[in-house]
Amino acid sequence: MSSSIVLSNNNSNSNSMSMIGQSPPCCSDVPNTPASEEMTRMVKNVVASWEWVPLGKDKVGIIIPADQDHRQVHKSRFVDLLEFCDETMKVKEVIAVFGRADLTVAAGFPRTLRYVGFRVVAPENFPPTLDATTHFAMTYVV
Amino acid sequence: MTDNMNCGDIGGGRRRRLVSATYEGVGxxxxxxxxxxxxxxxxETPQMEEIARKVASHNSMENGSFFVMDASQVEGAMDEWSRSLSHCSPFYPLACNDDPLLLELLTRKKICNLQVSTVAELERALSLVSPSRIIFHSHLLTRKMLRLITSLPDPLHSLIIDNEDSAMDASSLNPYQPLLLRVSLSPDSDSIDLAMGMPIEEAIECVPRLVRSGVAIVGIxxxxxxxxxxxxxxxLIHLLSTLSPYGLSILDVGDGIDSQSMQSTSFxxxxxxxxxxxxHMKLMSTPGRFFAATAFTLITCIVGKRSMDAGVITRREEDGGTQGFVYETNQSVYQCFSNRMMGEKVHCDPLPLIPSTGDGPAIESAILGSALDSFDFPQRHARLPSLSIGDCLMWKEMGAYAVRRDDEFPIYYYTGRDHWNRLNGEEKDVMSDGGSEGDTDGESEMDDDMTDIFFRVFN
Structure with a gap:
């Protein structure tokens, strides 16, 4: 896609635009509790480079590299992570968070996630702490 | 429905479903x-374009978009399936499109069954058909799902699992729940990902062990x-030949069947x-797109237009120096074009509100979505006559992975009298067959009240 083909933003995308300047999520936002430490272990057990961050009361974000190779993701460990989020972290949604830079959404890991049941989060529905201009998010109800 | 809803409500974040609305014209x-x-x-059976035009002409469309759904297309798809693949039972996946009328049309005859992948979908499916017509297949099957499925009073048709531990767990919870083992036929084990299943050699090794343990593996x-x-x-031939002594009786061949490939697939x-x-193995498949796609057409509206060098749009040097256009439409990949992320190709045509107008030389064009971000390109390249802000675009075959019931998107259902009479006859058959009571009472009414609803929504 050519970046030159972009119209001026004169429509209703005000919610996402208002997030410009907010900090992206990072693992420093993770609380220091035994459950959080176990959550970190579970996340790293799926893929070592993954991180996570709480996104409000009943959501957690799993921060995934844009170039994640689906072949490196162990399915049973991923399911273990979802179960842990449900049973121990007591969250309702797990949100896969990608950086927009270098991400291809119609292929690669986002497409795999879509295939297994994750749904794309519209920019206007992003959790307040997530910057829609720099991140792409997909949600799964556990 | 609120009386004071306006067009902004329809096209923006607060979308609402009209269960149906009708409109003037087309006989x-x-x-x-x-x-x-x-x-x-x-x-008389109307053309979809006529219906879409009538709805759009009542709509100021500045920020509205909607689907029209031709109910007869669903029956056409089922007839086609019965003609060409009658020996292969279809299990339609709710994840593809869980529109209530689509599900009703698919399940009222006993040709089509359902596939579900979440607990919420299972609840919906159980409200429509008996458990014996439902398969559960979650690529992310958790213990919670397993406990729920195995605690149902009656077993489902089958539960698809992809590892030995899940099979043993399911069997220990309910030994009477039939199981299908998901196997990847890919020759390259490196390409197995979250969605595909157990490697073939691993399946050959574990099925005998599961059968000896009394696990109800009935197929693959x-x-x-x-x-x-x-x-x-x-x-697959290798797999079936090797496992045939273990009493497997069901083969699920998955999705991917379309109209063009039906005969060859059957062969x-x-x-x-x-x-x-x-x-004598029983065949089944899980076609989604085949049943859902053609019945639904999306109508969107152009809300922005900009002139641009055609060479930039087509990425061809020879087009450079000629004028092209980039249009912004009022839907995005975060809404109805989310099917683009499943690899669906979408294609638009102009929908002039007055037939026979809107012609003109084809110009290199591109369609942007309303999110105006780098992912939001419903159609990267189109050849369209010059269009204006406020003009409508018509996107055919948008029924698969584009709309979900909880999106509450406006959908206008219609069909012709012949098809309705057939449906009505089937309704009586369902009732006399012990089906649940429906609302059809055999009496029709002119749709003045629905037209009123239409005006309240769009004006």
Whole structure:
């Protein structure tokens, strides 16, 4: 896609635009509790480079590299992570968070996630702490 | 529905579903009721473009977009399936499109069954059909799902699992729940990902062990169609030949069947079963797009336009120096074009509100979505006549992976009188067959009230 083909933003995308300047999520936002430490272990057990961050009361974000190779993701460990989020972290949604830079959404890991049941989060529905201009998010109800 | 809803409500974040609305024109029309869904019935079967035009012409469309759904297309798809693949039971996946009328039409005859992948979908499916017509297949099957499924009073048709531990767990919770083992036919084990299933050699090793342990493995589930089809067929023959002594009786060949490939797929399946020497195996598949896509057409509106060098749009040097256009439409990949992220290709045509207008020389064009971000390109390249802000675009075959019930998107259901009469006859059959009571009372009413709803929504 050519970046030159972009119209001026004169429509209703005000919610996402208002997030410009907010900090992206990072693992420093993770609380220091035994459950959080176990959550970190579970996340790293799926893929070592993954991180996570709480996104409000009943959501957690799993921060995934844009170039994640689906072949490196162990399915049973991923399911273990979802179960842990449900049973121990007591969250309702797990949100896969990608950086927009270098991400291809119609292929690669986002497409795999879509295939297994994750749904794309519209920019206007992003959790307040997530910057829609720099991140792409997909949600799964556990 | 609120009386003061305006067009901004329709196209923006607060979208609401009209269960149905009808409108003037296209001959005499009546409001009819199929279970809890209203649809417009026309004495003569109308063209989809005519319906879309009539709805759009009543709509100021500045920020509205909507679907029209031709109910007769669903029956056409089921007839086609019955003609060409009658020996292969379809299990339609709710994840593809869980529109209430679509599900009603698919399940009212006993041709089509359902596939679900979440607990919420299972609850919906159980409200429509008996458990014996439902398969559960979650690529992310958790213990919670397993406990729920195995605690149902009656077992489902089958539960698809992809590892030995899940099979043992399911069997220990309910030994009477039939299981299908999901197997990847890919020759390259490196390509196995979250979605595909157990490697073939691992399946050959574990099925005998599971059968000896008393686990109710009744069949296998594969994705037969797609890239490397011949190689997959060979692998499947090897798998079936090896496992046939263990009493497997069901083969699920997955999704991917379309109108063009039905005959060849039927022939391929027969050859596989004959070569593997398991001719009496029951076949099933999980076609989503085949049943859902053609019935739904999306109408959107152009809300922005900009002139641009055609060479930039087509990425061809020879087009440079000529004028092209980039249009912004009022839907995005975060809404109805989310199917683009499933690899669906979408294509638009202009929908002039006055027939026979809107012609003109084809100009290199591109369609942007309303999110105006780098992912939001519903159609990267189109050849369209010069259009204006406020003009409508018509996107055909948008029923698969584009709209979900909880999106509450406006959908206008319609069909012709002939099709309605057939449905009405089937309704009586369902009732006399002990089906649940529906709302159809055999009486029609002119749709003035629905037209009123239409005006309240769009004006």
């Amino acid at each position: 005499a029309r009546w409001k009819e009721q199929l279970r809890d869904v209203s649809l417009a019935v026309y004495d 589930s594969v994705q037969l169609l797609g890239e490397d089809e011949v190689e997959r067929a060979r692998s 391929l399946l027969d050859c596989i079963l004959e070569t593997a020497n398991v001719p």
